[in-house]
Amino acid sequence: MTILNLKEYNIYIGPIGTELSRIIEAGNYSHVSLLVDENTHRHCLPFLTKKINVDYSVIEIGAGELHKNLESCRAIWTRMMQLGMDRHALLINLGGGVIGDMGGFCAATFLRGIDFIQIPTTLLSQVDASVGGKLGIDFNSIKNSIGVFRNPKAVFVDPTFLTTLPEGEIRSGFAEVFKHALIADAGLWNDLQAVGDWSSLDWLPVLERSLRIKQQVVEKDPFEKGLRKALNFGHTIGHAVESFSLKTDRPLLHGEAVAIGIVCESWLSNCAGTLPLAELEKITAFVRRLYPPYIFAETNFAEILSYMKKDKKNRGGVINFTFIRTIGQAEVNQTCEEKWIEESMRYYLTSMG
Amino acid sequence: MTILNLKEYNIYIGPIGTELSRIIEAGNYSHVSLLVDENTHRHCLPFLTKKINVDYSVIEIGAGELHKNLESCRAIWTRMMQLGMDRHALLINLGGGVIGDMGGFCAATFLRGIDFIQIPTTLLSQVDASVGGKLGIDFNSIKNSIGVFRNPKAVFVDPTFLTTLPEGEIRSGFAEVFKHALIADAGLWNDLQAVGDWSSLDWLPVLERSLRIKQQVVEKDPFEKGLRKALNFGHTIGHAVESFSLKTDRPLLHGEAVAIGIVCESWLSNCAGTLPLAELEKITAFVRRLYPPYIFAETNFAEILSYMKKDKKNRGGVINFTFIRTIGQAEVNQTCEEKWIEESMRYYLTSMG
Numbered sequence: 001m002t003i004l005n006l007k008e009y010n011i012y013i014g015p016i017g018t019e020l021s022r023i024i025e026a027g028n029y030s031h032v033s034l035l036v037d038e039n040t041h042r043h044c045l046p047f048l049t050k051k052i053n054v055d056y057s058v059i060e061i062g063a064g065e066l067h068k069n070l071e072s073c074r075a076i077w078t079r080m081m082q083l084g085m086d087r088h089a090l091l092i093n094l095g096g097g098v099i100g101d102m103g104g105f106c107a108a109t110f111l112r113g114i115d116f117i118q119i120p121t122t123l124l125s126q127v128d129a130s131v132g133g134k135l136g137i138d139f140n141s142i143k144n145s146i147g148v149f150r151n152p153k154a155v156f157v158d159p160t161f162l163t164t165l166p167e168g169e170i171r172s173g174f175a176e177v178f179k180h181a182l183i184a185d186a187g188l189w190n191d192l193q194a195v196g197d198w199s200s201l202d203w204l205p206v207l208e209r210s211l212r213i214k215q216q217v218v219e220k221d222p223f224e225k226g227l228r229k230a231l232n233f234g235h236t237i238g239h240a241v242e243s244f245s246l247k248t249d250r251p252l253l254h255g256e257a258v259a260i261g262i263v264c265e266s267w268l269s270n271c272a273g274t275l276p277l278a279e280l281e282k283i284t285a286f287v288r289r290l291y292p293p294y295i296f297a298e299t300n301f302a303e304i305l306s307y308m309k310k311d312k313k314n315r316g317g318v319i320n321f322t323f324i325r326t327i328g329q330a331e332v333n334q335t336c337e338e339k340w341i342e343e344s345m346r347y348y349l350t351s352m353g
Numbered sequence: 354m355t356i357l358n359l360k361e362y363n364i365y366i367g368p369i370g371t372e373l374s375r376i377i378e379a380g381n382y383s384h385v386s387l388l389v390d391e392n393t394h395r396h397c398l399p400f401l402t403k404k405i406n407v408d409y410s411v412i413e414i415g416a417g418e419l420h421k422n423l424e425s426c427r428a429i430w431t432r433m434m435q436l437g438m439d440r441h442a443l444l445i446n447l448g449g450g451v452i453g454d455m456g457g458f459c460a461a462t463f464l465r466g467i468d469f470i471q472i473p474t475t476l477l478s479q480v481d482a483s484v485g486g487k488l489g490i491d492f493n494s495i496k497n498s499i500g501v502f503r504n505p506k507a508v509f510v511d512p513t514f515l516t517t518l519p520e521g522e523i524r525s526g527f528a529e530v531f532k533h534a535l536i537a538d539a540g541l542w543n544d545l546q547a548v549g550d551w552s553s554l555d556w557l558p559v560l561e562r563s564l565r566i567k568q569q570v571v572e573k574d575p576f577e578k579g580l581r582k583a584l585n586f587g588h589t590i591g592h593a594v595e596s597f598s599l600k601t602d603r604p605l606l607h608g609e610a611v612a613i614g615i616v617c618e619s620w621l622s623n624c625a626g627t628l629p630l631a632e633l634e635k636i637t638a639f640v641r642r643l644y645p646p647y648i649f650a651e652t653n654f655a656e657i658l659s660y661m662k663k664d665k666k667n668r669g670g671v672i673n674f675t676f677i678r679t680i681g682q683a684e685v686n687q688t689c690e691e692k693w694i695e696e697s698m699r700y701y702l703t704s705m706g
Binding site: 030070074077078081084086087088108109110111112113134135136139140142144145146147148149150223312313314315316317 | 383423427430431434437439440441461462463464465466487488489492493495497498499500501502503576577665666667668669670
């Protein structure tokens with residue numbers, strides 16, 4: 001068990017042991033509830049049950065981004081009240097990003113905030129959502145548009161849960177892992193070049209190094225005023241491609257879209273005169289090797305651009321980017337003309353085709 | 354203009370001058386919106402308009418506690434999006450407690466939090482809601498059960514707005530003023546004894562002293578872990594009587610109910626062996642002189658008690674009280690048997706009858 005000491009809480013990386021029960025006992029909570037979706041109820045809760053030695057209630061919601069909305073919050077808050085949860089109750093969120101973001105938001109707003117523990121069960125939520133205190137839901141089709149920043153009591157990152165995931169989910173989460181390398185750790189990037197077969201990968205060191213990068217960035221800029229925007233590398237275009245894909249019959253997972261965004265924004269970084277061509281080509285080849293190509297048409301560019309214009313990172317209507325100067329070094333608050341954004345998508349399509 | 358320097362923001366007490374525009378300009382906001390209800394739109398906005406020298410949009414909601422709910426939040430968030438408000442936008446909440454609490458909550462959760470300025474227009478919201486960062490809405494009939502703590506960018510407390518209020522609203526807000534005196538400032542309590550005619554009262558020193566008390570208490574305990582509970586004096590029974598009254602044809606204003614709660618909880622304080630009888634009688638006489646009696650029946654006691662049991666200040670089902678040891682000194686985390694709570698309501702009915 002590796003413990004990452006953040007300013008306000010710890011991340012416990014490794015198989016869940018007695019720490020979880022110790023923290024629950026020390027909190028002397030009036031009530032403990034576990035938020036799950038139908039998948040984590042079936043695949044993850046039986047495993048976790050053996051690790052918790054206090055009584056708890058289970059709150060279940062439907063699985064998937066579709067349920068990350070105000071109606072689900074209403075159902076969760078209502079259930080919390082029915083269970084008699086008060087200010088001294090604890091909510092444990094067992095699941096992927098939807099459960100963590102929405103369960104965290106419900107806890108952070110219930111009676112103006114109760115304690116919550118995050119147990120992310122997907123690679124994406126383990127490396128991305130477990131640091132930074134970003135909580136929230138989708139609203140009016142805009143992702144994460146309603147939410148708050150608030151830190152959990154603790155986070156448990158247990159690679160055991162990764163064995164329950166389909167390969168697509170692993171690939172999706174892995175985009176955040178190599179994004180962390182690209183913005184801040186050239187050494188990790190080099191080590192990741194050896195990745196081939198997911199099932200033989202030793203996840204513990206990868207999780208730990210990736211989480212340390214995110215920790216360093218977030219603690220310097222908890223409320224996303226500047227440096228933290230480095231984490232958005234690949235996400236301006238990635239989010240937009242994701243939103244676009246969700247309305248088609250081939251929806252992308254978040255990280256699959258981010259991998260596309262990383263290729264496009266690396267091209268823009270090169271175009272802006274920073275990232276050397278040889279490094280752009282390495283990144284492109286890496287994505288090509290690990291991710292299936294996503295085919296869309298030039299006629300879709302306008303719709304994808306329209307999503308970028310609604311991005312909450314924008315200021316006064318200008319689309320905000322993070323570029324990389326070189327592998328391992330990010331530059332925040334970059335802008336570029338729309339025609340170059342289109343050109344970057346053309347580059348993606350050509351190089352994957 | 355008196356400026357109260359809180360840790361994270363200032364409260365400007367006095368007629369609104371150029372400070373408001375200065376703060377808005379300094380914030381370099383991408384968009385400014387003003388949240389009003391139908392009353393403040395008519396009675397307060399025309400006055401404020403002259404003080405703001407930037408373009409702004411107006412968002413209007415229905416007036417009254419009835420509208421302090423998730424549906425109104427949905428409408429406000431949707432409108433904020435339609436107006437193109439981004440992370441760098443500002444929301445100004447112009448109104449009483451509903452506008453301040455709900456508008457603040459909507460701002461604190463919109464894109465994970467944008468700046469907001471509070472301009473409370475009722476006495477209650479000026480002395481109570483403008484310090485402490487408590488934001489939220491009612492949910493499932495439980496008052497303020499969904500919300501967050503977050504501080505505004507600034508608060509403007511302008512007594513000019515008090516001239517627009519009916520006498521009942523003044524009386525309601527005044528309960529918080531004399532509660533502040535009872536828990537922390539015997540000198541203020543003595544000065545308030547002279548209050549007779551509201552219209553001749555010099556509000557500035559009263560507002561300032563009352564706000565200073567709340568500031569001192571809140572800054573020592575921002576998240577209501579201990580000392581801040583002193584502010585709940587009169588509110589355990591007061592809230593419950595208020596909830597009860599809202600379902601009858603004679604609904605009480607919040608402060609009217611708090612005044613009843615103060616009499617009951619002063620009786621309990623005396624009963625617990627702390628507050629001297631002579632002081633209890635002074636408090637009772639004061640409430641009797643300034644507030645019309647509220648008549649309810651012993652058969653209503655059970656319903657009123659049931660509301661107390663749902664209070665979010667409770668822990669593990671035990672009803673939590675703040676008592677006063679003497680005028681000017683509070684004791685938090687007190688409990689008492691249900692029969693004494695009933696007896697205290699009997700005392701109120703007898704002494705007002």
